[in-house]
Every structure is written in C-alpha cells, then in structure tokens.
Amino acid sequence: MTFDNTLDARTLALDSAHVFHSWSAQGALSPLVIAGGLGSRVWDHAGTTYLDFSSQLVNVNIGHQHPAVVAAITEQAGLLATIGPATANLTRGEAARRIVEHAPDGFEKVFFTNGGADANENAIRLARLHAGRDKIVSTYRSYHGNTGAAIASTGDWRRIPNEYARGHVHVFGPYLYRSEFWATTPEQEAERALHHLERVIQAEGPESIAGVLLETIPGTAGVLVPPPGYLAGVRAICDTYGIVLILDEVMAGFGRTGRWFAFDGYDVTPDLITFAKGVNSGYVPVGGVIISDAIAKQFDDQVFPGGLTYSGHPLAAASIVGALDAMAAEGIVENAARIGRDVLAPALAELAEKHAVIGDVRGEGVFWALELVADAETREPLPAAQMGALKKTMLQAGLLPFVQDNRIHVVPPCVVTDDEVAEAIDIYDRALSTLG
Known part of the structure; x- marks a missing residue:
C-alpha cells in the first residue's frame, strides 16, 4: 500500500464542504479519516493504523476487506x-x-x-x-x-x-x-x-x-x-x-x-x-x-x-x-464464541478487578460493554468529559473504540485474534489508568 499525507487533508476539506453527517451539529465536526482496512485494522492516508474494536457500527463481523x-x-x-x-x-x-x-x-x-x-x-x-x-x-x-x-x-x-x-x-x-x-x-x-x-x-x-x-x-x-x-x-x-x-x-x-x-x-x-x-x-x-x-x-x-x-x-x-x-x-462464528468465552470474558473481568471505575461488565461472544461509574456505590455514571478524554487516549494509542454514554462497548470483528484482544486490553488498561 502507498500512503500520502496530503490526502487526509483533502478528505477532511471535501467532507467539511460537502458531507452532511448524521446525529451531529455540523460546524464542530472533525471526523477520523479512514482510507483502508484489513481484518481487524483500519488506517488513514498517512499510514496511521487503528485496531478496530468498534467494528464501525458493530457490523463488520467478518472483518475489513475479506x-x-x-x-x-x-x-x-x-x-x-x-x-x-x-x-x-x-x-x-x-x-x-x-x-x-x-x-x-x-x-x-x-x-x-x-x-x-x-x-x-x-x-x-x-x-x-x-x-x-x-x-x-x-x-x-x-x-x-x-x-x-x-x-x-x-x-x-x-x-x-x-x-x-x-x-x-x-x-x-x-x-x-x-x-x-x-x-x-x-x-x-x-x-x-x-x-x-x-x-x-x-x-x-x-x-x-x-x-x-x-x-x-x-x-x-x-x-x-x-x-x-x-x-x-x-x-x-x-x-x-x-x-x-x-x-x-x-x-x-x-x-x-x-x-x-x-x-x-x-x-x-x-x-x-x-x-x-x-x-x-x-x-x-x-x-x-x-x-x-x-x-x-x-x-x-x-x-x-x-x-x-x-x-x-x-x-x-x-x-x-x-x-x-x-x-x-472458516469457523468465524465459532471463533467469536471462543474469544468471548476464553479470552474476552476473563480479560474484562480482570480489568474490572483492577479499575474501580468499571461498575459492570456484561456480554457474550464479541459483544461486550464496560459500564463506567464515578462512584461504585451510587453507580453515578462517569461524566461525559471523562468519557471523551478516555476516547481520545485510546485513539492516540491506536485503538478505534466504541464509546456510548458512560460505556465502552468492546465489539471487535468476529475474526479477531487472541493477540489482538490482548493488544486492545492493554490499551483499555492504560487508558483507564489515566483516570486515577
């Protein structure tokens, strides 16, 4: 693949000028540029790569460019x-x-x-x-x-x-x-x-x-x-x-x-x-x-x-x-079941033990949510500003997360590997550690 830094700027300029986005006030948008993808990863025109643990809108089950x-x-x-x-x-x-x-x-x-x-x-x-x-x-x-x-x-x-x-x-x-x-x-x-x-x-x-x-x-x-x-x-x-x-x-x-x-x-x-x-x-x-x-x-x-x-x-x-x-x-549905049962479930439970901000862990397969709280007893949701900072930290670390309200949805493609899950868990861990 060939990367070209100038294409990211052109993409953003065209987007700002001509694309009307859903569920958004248009003036403040600065969307992430995505130029390509393969499996569980996507990248921009400059070659910055992200591990896609959003599956975009929780739909790229078979991975990118199968x-x-x-x-x-x-x-x-x-x-x-x-x-x-x-x-x-x-x-x-x-x-x-x-x-x-x-x-x-x-x-x-x-x-x-x-x-x-x-x-x-x-x-x-x-x-x-x-x-x-x-x-x-x-x-x-x-x-x-x-x-x-x-x-x-x-x-x-x-x-x-x-x-x-x-x-x-x-x-x-x-x-x-x-x-x-x-x-x-x-x-x-x-x-x-x-x-x-x-x-x-x-x-x-x-x-x-x-x-x-x-x-x-x-x-x-x-x-x-x-x-x-x-x-x-x-x-x-x-x-x-x-x-x-x-x-x-x-x-x-x-x-x-x-x-x-x-x-x-x-x-x-x-x-x-x-x-x-x-x-x-x-x-x-x-x-x-x-x-x-x-x-x-x-x-x-x-x-x-x-x-x-x-x-x-x-x-x-x-x-x-x-x-x-x-x-x-290719046994892709079976892989999702195994990843959920043997890899994600224990890894997310371990994260919750380590970080008091995780109030609840729930899910199955490659369909999980971490619900984040400001107070474990009252279950007050983690404020939007902190959720936004978490999302920014994860992106900077090379993870494309799915952040909704006070939750991180852990929703990689069904083809995700054990090593990719370990990589994502490490990024979640480091990002949550920034909350103190």
Missing part, C-alpha cells in the same frame, strides 16, 4: 450489477436460502430491505397486517433505526424529535445493574420486567396490540444481556394475547454473540426476525425480515403493500453469499 466477500461482489458486478426486485435472480435466491438455513424451523421466506431500519419498518407492517391491530410495544432502552415507525419504536433520545408515526407504546426492559424494578437477582429482574410488560399490555388493551418488538440483546443501549427466562416469558405473553413477537437481530445476529442468531441461546422462537449489519458485514447496504411460515402464508393470496427499489439487490445478495459461506467455512 477476500471472499470482495470477490463475490466483484464477480456479480461483472455479471449483472443491478436488476429490479420483481424479477427472479439466482444470486438473490441463494442469499435467501443461506439466511433461512440458519433460522429456526418454520421460516422459509425473506423480504429483503436496504438496511436494519427498513427491516424493522417492514416487520412492523407485517405484524400489523397479520394481527389486524395497530400498536407496537418496545422498550425505552432500544434502537431500531431512523425511519418512521422504527424511530418511534426506538426508546432513546433520538426518538423524541422524530415521533411522527402512530401507535407506539414503550416499557422498561430488564437491566439489573440499573433495575427499574428494585430487583437484586437476575430471576427477580426477569419476573418483574415480565409483570410490567404484561400489565402495560393489559392496560393498553391486548386487542389493540399487533406486536412486541425487542432487540434480542439491546446493543447501542448497553449490551443488555437478558436474564434467564425473560425472552421465553415474553414469548408466552405474546402467545396468550395473540401478539406477534419481532426480534431485532440487526446488531446481535450473524456471529456477534458467538451464535448465528442471538436468540438461539435463549429458548425462544419469534414470529419475525429482522437482520442487517452482520449478514454481510456492511460491505453493501442490505437488511431484511425473515418471515415465519404462518405469517408468510397469509400473503399467498393477500397483496403485501410494501416494496423497495433495491430489495434483494444483486450486489448485496452476492455479498451475503460470500460472507455467509466464508463464515461457515
């Missing part, structure tokens, strides 16, 4: 770069087949979208049409995307200036470290969160509720691993009241937890599964809804009133085929 995925896209571009969704296309069919092979029994159909937000949008549409009801129940600690119904289902601050969609109800999900239910054990947290959910459903009127939409493991909200029995309990409540259960696997799916789907570890089968991110590691924009046979059958004779110009785009489909085949052949 040759099998690049080759699949290149081959498809030479054969057929685009075709409309009303056609039948071999690559699209092969992508759908590979996806449902990892889904539970009773799921044979995939509706392709352009990303995770419109996957959730269309899952909500399917739930409403199937149930003949309107309301969607989701949690306050969640993120489901920035389109009409998806952002209204989201629980965090981004929902509030964007609430244009109708029929959304929010509840508190389980989060034992900051329990809304005065729980002291995982069992109490699950039981009380389920009671809360059922009471809200009863108060809203079960006959008005089409679906419950949950991230299997809420990601941006803090890698909130559900306590034992919670998701199975949600399934039971949905069954009692005839409600469609949608599990959002956009961030947690396709290897992130060390399983093909996160829900595989929680004794639950949803009615609709949304996906994006890890299915092809974001190499080409794509997402979708995996539809249970019972819901799909309804539309054998009834028109489904939804569609997208780029649904099942051939380049996106090829990237899925390349990614899923490589993940299976």
Whole structure:
C-alpha cells in the first residue's frame, strides 16, 4: 500500500464542504479519516493504523476487506450489477436460502430491505397486517433505526424529535445493574420486567396490540444481556394475547454473540426476525425480515403493500453469499464464541478487578460493554468529559473504540485474534489508568 499525507487533508476539506453527517451539529465536526482496512485494522492516508474494536457500527463481523466477500461482489458486478426486485435472480435466491438455513424451523421466506431500519419498518407492517391491530410495544432502552415507525419504536433520545408515526407504546426492559424494578437477582429482574410488560399490555388493551418488538440483546443501549427466562416469558405473553413477537437481530445476529442468531441461546422462537449489519458485514447496504411460515402464508393470496427499489439487490445478495459461506467455512462464528468465552470474558473481568471505575461488565461472544461509574456505590455514571478524554487516549494509542454514554462497548470483528484482544486490553488498561 502507498500512503500520502496530503490526502487526509483533502478528505477532511471535501467532507467539511460537502458531507452532511448524521446525529451531529455540523460546524464542530472533525471526523477520523479512514482510507483502508484489513481484518481487524483500519488506517488513514498517512499510514496511521487503528485496531478496530468498534467494528464501525458493530457490523463488520467478518472483518475489513475479506477476500471472499470482495470477490463475490466483484464477480456479480461483472455479471449483472443491478436488476429490479420483481424479477427472479439466482444470486438473490441463494442469499435467501443461506439466511433461512440458519433460522429456526418454520421460516422459509425473506423480504429483503436496504438496511436494519427498513427491516424493522417492514416487520412492523407485517405484524400489523397479520394481527389486524395497530400498536407496537418496545422498550425505552432500544434502537431500531431512523425511519418512521422504527424511530418511534426506538426508546432513546433520538426518538423524541422524530415521533411522527402512530401507535407506539414503550416499557422498561430488564437491566439489573440499573433495575427499574428494585430487583437484586437476575430471576427477580426477569419476573418483574415480565409483570410490567404484561400489565402495560393489559392496560393498553391486548386487542389493540399487533406486536412486541425487542432487540434480542439491546446493543447501542448497553449490551443488555437478558436474564434467564425473560425472552421465553415474553414469548408466552405474546402467545396468550395473540401478539406477534419481532426480534431485532440487526446488531446481535450473524456471529456477534458467538451464535448465528442471538436468540438461539435463549429458548425462544419469534414470529419475525429482522437482520442487517452482520449478514454481510456492511460491505453493501442490505437488511431484511425473515418471515415465519404462518405469517408468510397469509400473503399467498393477500397483496403485501410494501416494496423497495433495491430489495434483494444483486450486489448485496452476492455479498451475503460470500460472507455467509466464508463464515461457515472458516469457523468465524465459532471463533467469536471462543474469544468471548476464553479470552474476552476473563480479560474484562480482570480489568474490572483492577479499575474501580468499571461498575459492570456484561456480554457474550464479541459483544461486550464496560459500564463506567464515578462512584461504585451510587453507580453515578462517569461524566461525559471523562468519557471523551478516555476516547481520545485510546485513539492516540491506536485503538478505534466504541464509546456510548458512560460505556465502552468492546465489539471487535468476529475474526479477531487472541493477540489482538490482548493488544486492545492493554490499551483499555492504560487508558483507564489515566483516570486515577
């Protein structure tokens, strides 16, 4: 590779002049320049290299520039770069087949979208049409995307200036470290969160509720691993009241937890599964809804009133085929499970023993969070200024971190090695040591 210092300056100048960034006040931005990447590392035009423990937006599961995925896209571009969704296309069919092979029994159909937000949008549409009801129940600690119904289902601050969609109800999900239910054990947290959910459903009127939409493991909200029995309990409540259960696997799916789907570890089968991110590691924009046979059958004779110009785009489909085949052949999901169990879990626990600022460690696979607190007893979150200083220190040390609120999310690609984890842990350790 050839490096050129002048290209970083040109990149920033063009960005400042012409690119409008998401979730940002534009005037104060100075984004990190990224020119290339390989595996778990990225670099700028000057050759400054970073170990990517953010996986960008927790989506580059297979790592940067995996040759099998690049080759699949290149081959498809030479054969057929685009075709409309009303056609039948071999690559699209092969992508759908590979996806449902990892889904539970009773799921044979995939509706392709352009990303995770419109996957959730269309899952909500399917739930409403199937149930003949309107309301969607989701949690306050969640993120489901920035389109009409998806952002209204989201629980965090981004929902509030964007609430244009109708029929959304929010509840508190389980989060034992900051329990809304005065729980002291995982069992109490699950039981009380389920009671809360059922009471809200009863108060809203079960006959008005089409679906419950949950991230299997809420990601941006803090890698909130559900306590034992919670998701199975949600399934039971949905069954009692005839409600469609949608599990959002956009961030947690396709290897992130060390399983093909996160829900595989929680004794639950949803009615609709949304996906994006890890299915092809974001190499080409794509997402979708995996539809249970019972819901799909309804539309054998009834028109489904939804569609997208780029649904099942051939380049996106090829990237899925390349990614899923490589993940299976190379044991990448198994690597994520091993790294989480044998490397990250003990290393992060050791960090927490050493640094009192770490109030909680939680996660699985390559999907972890360190929650940082100013006071271990009161659990007061570490202030934003200190989180910002930590992020700067980690970047200067050559680590690209995922910092959200008072947390460091430890979310490397599923292909990360033991040595790369050790390198990152050392940087986290040194950065946390600067807090005194």
